[in-house]
Amino acid sequence: xxxxxxxxxxxxxxxxxxxxxxxxxxxxxxxxxxxxxxxxxxxxxxxxxxxxxxxxxxxxxxxxxxxxxxxxxxxxxxxxxxxxxxxxxxxxxxxxxxxxxxxxxxxxxxxxxxxxxxxxxxxxxxxxxxxxxxxxxxxxxxxxxxxxxxxxxxxxxxxxxxxxxxxxxxxxxxxxxxxxxxxxxxxxxxxxxxxxxxxxxxxxxxxxxxxxxxxxxxxxxxxxxxxxxxxxxxxxxxxxxxxxxxxxxxxxxxxxxxxxxxxxxxxxxxxxxxxxxxxxxxxxxxxxxxxxxxxxxxxxxxxxxxxxxxxxxxxxxxxxxxxxxxxxxxxxxxxxxxxxxxxxxxxxxxxxxxxxxxxxxxxxxxxxxxxxxxx
Numbered sequence: 001x002x003x004x005x006x007x008x009x010x011x012x013x014x015x016x017x018x019x020x021x022x023x024x025x026x027x028x029x030x031x032x033x034x035x036x037x038x039x040x041x042x043x044x045x046x047x048x049x050x051x052x053x054x055x056x057x058x059x060x061x062x063x064x065x066x067x068x069x070x071x072x073x074x075x076x077x078x079x080x081x082x083x084x085x086x087x088x089x090x091x092x093x094x095x096x097x098x099x100x101x102x103x104x105x106x107x108x109x110x111x112x113x114x115x116x117x118x119x120x121x122x123x124x125x126x127x128x129x130x131x132x133x134x135x136x137x138x139x140x141x142x143x144x145x146x147x148x149x150x151x152x153x154x155x156x157x158x159x160x161x162x163x164x165x166x167x168x169x170x171x172x173x174x175x176x177x178x179x180x181x182x183x184x185x186x187x188x189x190x191x192x193x194x195x196x197x198x199x200x201x202x203x204x205x206x207x208x209x210x211x212x213x214x215x216x217x218x219x220x221x222x223x224x225x226x227x228x229x230x231x232x233x234x235x236x237x238x239x240x241x242x243x244x245x246x247x248x249x250x251x252x253x254x255x256x257x258x259x260x261x262x263x264x265x266x267x268x269x270x271x272x273x274x275x276x277x278x279x280x281x282x283x284x285x286x287x288x289x290x291x292x293x294x295x296x297x298x299x300x301x302x303x304x305x306x307x308x309x310x311x312x313x314x315x316x317x318x319x320x321x322x323x324x325x326x327x328x329x330x331x332x333x334x335x336x337x338x339x340x341x342x343x344x345x346x347x348x349x350x351x352x353x354x355x356x357x358x359x360x361x362x363x364x365x366x367x368x369x370x371x372x373x374x375x
Contacts, residue, residue: 003065004129005136006159007091008238010075010152012134012231013141014084015214016221017148022081026218030338032085033212036092038331042324043096050101051316057105058172064098065166067091069159076152100319107307107315113253116304120249123300124242131238133158134231141228192318196309198367200325202261202360203302207329209356210268211337213237215349216288219275222346223284236285237292244296249304257301257308258364264297265361269354276350287350 018024018032047064051057071094074087103119110118133155140151213234220233252260267290274287303319310318333356340348 001125001129001132002158002162002165003068004126005133006072006155006157006162007068007095008130008133008234009137009140009155009158010072011213012137012217012234013148013151014075014088015217016227016230018081018084019218019221020227021148022084024081025338026341027335027338028081029214029218030212030334030336030341032081032088033214034331034334034338035085036088037212037334038327039089040092040096040099040323040327042327043093043099046320047097047100047316049317049320051104052314056172057101057108057316058166058170060101061098061105061170062163062166064094064096064101065163066094067097068094069156069163072156072159073153075155076149096323100316100323103303103306103319104316108312110307115307116249116253116257116301117246118249119304119307120246120252120300123245123249123296123303127238127242127245127295129158131235131242134234134238137231138229138235141231146227191311191314192321193309196306196318199302199305199309200322202364202367203322204325204329205356205360205363206265206268206298206302207326208333209272209353209360210294211333211349211353212330214334215337215341215346216275216291218341219284219346219350220281220288223279223281225281225284233285233288237288237295240289240292241295241299244293245300248297249300252301252304257305260297261301261364262361264294264301265357265364267291267294267297268357269361272350272354272357276347276354 015029015033018029019026024032047060051060054060068091071087071091074090075084078084078087106119106122107115136154137151140154141147144150216233216237217230220230221227225232248260248264271287271290271294274283274290278284278287302322306318306322307315336352337349340352
């Protein structure tokens, strides 16, 4: 939660800062966001596999949180697009190092019959930080007459709180400690089930449809929202996301994952259409709220399905593979979204997202029987 407060205080303002202060194009923003998120997700495959081999999740999680915390001061110090790209890149490497080990640790600790609820709760707490951060950014921007760098400096504080908590407040569960294992082999991939690969395929297409949230921020500016209030976009999205993630996880434990995911994908189509065709701030905020509802109905469940369909001793590797595919897809999505925005306007970006989501929805409908095979 604290690291998300730190990251989202910066992320809520960074797209507007790049465009209005540093003069970057929307395509540049898309490329930066795509590279940043792809870097995080691609790094997860290595950290996830390493956590399986070591049998220790906390060490890698602490390294990842530490790297992100110590990178945060680079954002207020950066004086050019190049420096911001470098800072964002290193920050996301930290996210990549911690992500898969942390998710695998939560899955290891959760009882199988409460796995959806447990991962949904983690997602909700994570997302709570993601709306507190933009709220703080709004207040500080108003108090400092839109002083971006001051807000970026304040964002450093919760980053270091998060690092201290993982180092001093979290203990590796004794059941997680294992003797040294043989090096991981490519043949281990054969033990990943067809149901797991089906989950990866659908999630990859869905990620292609759901480009970086930076474009929600830019859409807010596009419809005339004052700069100081632009972070409200991420506040609204993440409040809805946080409120929906835990109930969606509980519901998936009771009625199955597939049906809940189908609803979640349909919600993204609705959000894209509202954001593409609606005009004015109220319609834009409605689209953002539905986008958040979609996130709540899908992100935790996709993570749960990875745990459901992967062998327990390869869970870190499975999360790494899952995030590698998502990282590549996110890079492509953000570049495509930025190119469409610059060439044809924001409506084209969100209509393309609706098209990709439709493909994911059809794919999810076709493989729903495979999801029922998951333990």
